[in-house]
Amino acid sequence: MNPVSEGATEGDVETQILMPLLTRTELLAIPINEIKSKEGISARDLGKGTKRKVGYIPDFCIYKQSLPILVIEAKSPSSDVFAAYGEARLYATEINRSFPAGTNPCCRIIATNGITLAAGHWDADPTISGKVESLSAGTSTFDALSALLGNDALSRLATQFNDVLRSKSFKRPFNQGAGPSQIASRIEPNTFAADLAPVLRRYFSSRDQSTDEEIYSRAYISSNEITSYDRILESYLKDRLSKAKRRIEVRTTKRKSDAITKTISTFDENRPAAGDIQLVTGGVGVGKSLFARRYKEYLQPEPLRDKNHWAFLNFNNAPEDYHNWDNWVCEAFAKSVIAEGAPVNLRDPIDQERVFSSDLQDRKAFYDRMEASQAGRGGLEKARDLEAWRLDPLILTRGISRYLQGDRAENLIVVFDNVDRRETEAQLAAFQVALWFMDQTKCLVILQMRDSTFEAFKHKPPLDTYRTGQIFHISPPRFVDVVKKRLELSLEVLAAEAPEHVKFETRSGAHISYPKSRAGEFLKGIYVELFQRPNNLSRVLEALAGRNVRRALDMFMAIITSGHMPEEIIVGVAQGNGFRSFPEYRILRALMRQDYRFFNNNSGFIANIFNCDSRWNRPSNTLLSEILFYLISVRKVRGDNGQMGFVALPRLLAHLEGLGFVRSDILDAARFCLLKELIEVETSSLDTLRERDSVKATASGWAHMRLLSSRIEYLSAVLPTTPMDDKTLAARVFDLMQVENRAGQIHFHQAVNMVERFEKYLRKQETSLLSFPGYADAKQSGAKYIVTKVQEALTFARKEDARVSGQGDLLDF
Structure with missing residues (x-):
């Protein structure tokens, strides 16, 4: 290496000598991310008395496996390199002092003034010293330096020190004797919930309920029914997104949703030649699918209802390889638009000719020639074409959309449903497919996308093509609002469908019979306990559910049916003693263990934040x-x-x-x-x-x-x-x-x-x-x-x- 000039600064030494020496592959080859500069190094007081130096920080420090291994000091050419070496040694001593006795990871020192270099161990004078110009690959000085503190040498040192510092006895307490079978064992649901489970699952299930009429007609939470979070939870659960004017919060009442209606009305009036696309954003599980279904069935104004034809493409069922989605989208569209009531019967020959009338017209001259050459040949060719077109998803899709929007002058609205449940790349691919589908059909595509995906990629392809479009956003209802609505509905059904007297046997063998009205008291009592008493339970539940309504439903169902719920409380209600408050730990136990006897890493809705892995380099429960x-x-x-x-x-x-x-x-x-x-x-x-x-x-x-x-x-x-x-x-x-x-x-x-x-x-x-x-x-x-x-x-x-x-x-x- 070439030394620096006499007039060089300390910075010149760092950039011209040290960094090349440390990082170049033919020299010490230390990864750049393992080199910390002064901004990332801890300060230490060095020396005593008049020579005391307060807040000393070396120029660089090499960290391996997060252990400080090598201290590096740079000076200008006019400075004494051995004095710099001494300062670095003192720093290493202070660092090693904090580690256990006999463990001194900060064990290598290097100092240079750009002309001379000194290197060695933390507790001794330099073992290598010489001119910088002698530090070239292949020289004896460089070979000695590389053996002392090259990348491989430092890595070996770090591994040795890590082995000393690393605890080797991390063990999960259950992992002995009968522990593994016990930790995996389950318990039965409480016997009270067993008889009511069918009704409860109907309304507190996380399965897709967007096609369940009772749910989208009677359990949907309108905007004016959503309550507010407390200050802390709001900072996590309230959507903090772009304040752009084109972002519109979807507001609903029991009868209408003006924003969506305005978009569809504009599409109906203007009939854009290229079709249109509307993004609806929100987190997973907030109810975008439920909203789309509710709008189609209940919120469309009458004039539009008669003109609108809908299709719902469930991307939960889309192939994993999104590069082949074009064909799947067309197949799913043709099935859905007919299932949703479009006036098309593909088994009817007249309807087939209506759907493919444009294609038939394009081939009319051919059919005429075939008919002229042989009687009946034209009809045969026509029949073959119709069958081929019916089996071709893209041609069929074009035909249906042309017939509905062209011949009938009506509207085609295609919902790309559950796109938000796919990963980011798939969501962006779905948007690209939506643009293609819109071009093919000239329809209005409503595409659901996760809010975080849109915010992260709105300025990048392909979302940057949506620069001027407005974004509808759906905020999730709160856990408390969802449960209240579903609870009201389930109590109505219990009153109508449950036997007048419900009977069950407790684990102790007691036979209990109670009027069905008492079941409602128990359910309402749990609701009050969870959400209306002054405790932190509701905050825990809201936080665990996040913005995912499906998860919220699963959690409430787990609490009601859990075998960890005390049957004596249920018995008290059944016997007419009213609902007694029960300790918070009962709810936590049900949430943590669900139907397992003990908590484990696969049970319930709660995680172990003290978890670690004995195979880690340095396991830590913190x-x-x-x-x-x-x-x-x-x-x-x-x-x-x-x-x-x-x-x-x-x-x-x-x-x-x-x-x-x-x-x-x-x-x-x-x-x-x-x-x-x-x-x-x-x-x-x-x-x-x-x-x-x-x-x-x-x-x-x-x-x-x-x-x-x-x-x-x-x-x-x-x-x-x-x-x-x-x-x-x-x-x-x-x-x-x-x-x-x-x-x-x-x-x-x-x-x-x-x-x-x-x-x-x-x-x-x-x-x-x-x-x-x-x-x-x-x-x-x-x-x-x-x-x-x-x-x-x-x-x-x-x-x-x-x-x-x-x-x-x-x-x-």
């Missing part, structure tokens, strides 16, 4: 908390992709690596959060996370951190499936699991005692994180926060009348 804490803290900030709260994955990785976590572990933990819907990704995928994506915390992620982590029921329930490296604690958790398996439950004081031990275990993990410079410098962190919440749960449990301090929670701001 990593998920760190991810969620950071994302929640920036939820009100304009994100890296332009949308509120979204953080680019590289930025999240850099932040957590700075706290001492390993990149591959962070990625795996983030994927777990995505699968459990604690975070969401901009692509709308539920299971795929790429390093170029941006993510944000969901309301469910907030509820897990803010509310559930301070509940003894939650903490004690997740422990059997929580990997931990404390054998004594794991044994205690397993013992109590056996007690619960035999007796059906453990005593509250046993659960509290177990959580007390877990809190001490978490504090040890938090203390171990202080070894890492970035974590030690952090004023706030997920680990610190989650330990505080566990302590809050214990404080409340020890004193039943205690109340949490009125001081605002960090995650509420």
Whole structure:
């Protein structure tokens, strides 16, 4: 390498000598993302007395597996390179001081003034020193330097130190003896709900109910019936989208929806030669399909009703390969438009000729020639063509649309339904197909798209073609509104259909008979308990459901039917004693376990935020908390992709690596959060996370951190499936699991005692994180926060009348 000139600056040394030396593949070949500059390095005070240096930061530091391995100091040519080496050694000493005795990861030093270079170990004078000009591949000086601190050498060192720091005894407490079979065992639904299940499932099912007349006619929630969220939940659950004038919120009453009617009326009056397309955005499960069906059946004004012909193309049924959607769309259209009542009968020869009249006219000269050459030949050719056209999806689609909109001068409206339930690339492909279909048919296409997809890609192809079109947006109703409406409907049906007396037998063998009106009292009592009492249950439920109405319905059904619901309360209602309030933990237990005896990673609607994997480079029960804490803290900030709260994955990785976590572990933990819907990704995928994506915390992620982590029921329930490296604690958790398996439950004081031990275990993990410079410098962190919440749960449990301090929670701001 060429040395710098005598008049060079420290910056020149960094750019001309150090960075090429560190990063070029023929030299040290260290990846650029492992090199931290001053902005990302922790400051340390060095020396003593008059030589004390406050807040010293080296120029660069190499991090491997989030461990500081190599300290680098650059000076100008006029500076003493060995003095710079000494400063870097002192810094490494301060860093190593925070790690356990005998573990000194910050073990290599390099310093240069652009002319001379010194390198060696953290606790000794330089073992390599020489002129910069001698640092060329193949020289003895460079070979020695590469062996000391080349990329491969540093990686080996990092692995050795990581093996020392890494706990090797992480184990899930249930994973011994009969634990695996117990954790997978199920319980029967409560016997009360068994007789009522058919009626309840009719109205609280998450299956597609957009074609169920009772639902879209009587259970649809109009705009004026939607209530407001509280301040915190609103920041997660209320759509925060573009304020552009062309975005119109769809408002409905029981009789009309003016915005959609205006669009269809304009289409009817103007008959655009190229057709038209209308986007309807909203989150998954907010009711876009239900709205489209309700509008078609109930909200169309009479003059349009007689002229409009509808087709609904359910993209849940579309092939996985969206490159072949053209043919499927045409097939689905032809079936649906006839099923929805279009005056077309393809089995009728006269109707066939009406549909293909234009094609027949184009071939008339041919038929005449065939008929002239041989009697009946023209009719035969015509019949063959008609059958071929009937079997060709595209020709049939064109024929039907031409007949309805041309010959009959009526309107064709085609709903691309459930597009929003596909991943981003498929949604964009559906938009492209919609443009093609519109061109082929000249119809009005109504396409449902996820709001986040539109916001992320509205300026990119193919959505940039929709620059001037208005966007209709449908906001989701609240959990409380959905349940109330469905509950009212189910109570009516129970009153009409249930036997006058309902009979059931409790697990204890008691035979109970009660009038059907009491069933309604129980259902209404649960509703009051969940949504009208001054507690946090409704916030938990709203947050877990998010903006997904289908998930909300599943949750309420799970609560009602769960075998974890106390039958003595049901018996009390049945015997006319009224509805007694029951503890919050009963609801949490039903939500966490559903029909499983114990909580596990596949049960219920709640996730384990202390989960980790023993195969990680450095397993930690606080990593998920760190991810969620950071994302929640920036939820009100304009994100890296332009949308509120979204953080680019590289930025999240850099932040957590700075706290001492390993990149591959962070990625795996983030994927777990995505699968459990604690975070969401901009692509709308539920299971795929790429390093170029941006993510944000969901309301469910907030509820897990803010509310559930301070509940003894939650903490004690997740422990059997929580990997931990404390054998004594794991044994205690397993013992109590056996007690619960035999007796059906453990005593509250046993659960509290177990959580007390877990809190001490978490504090040890938090203390171990202080070894890492970035974590030690952090004023706030997920680990610190989650330990505080566990302590809050214990404080409340020890004193039943205690109340949490009125001081605002960090995650509420």
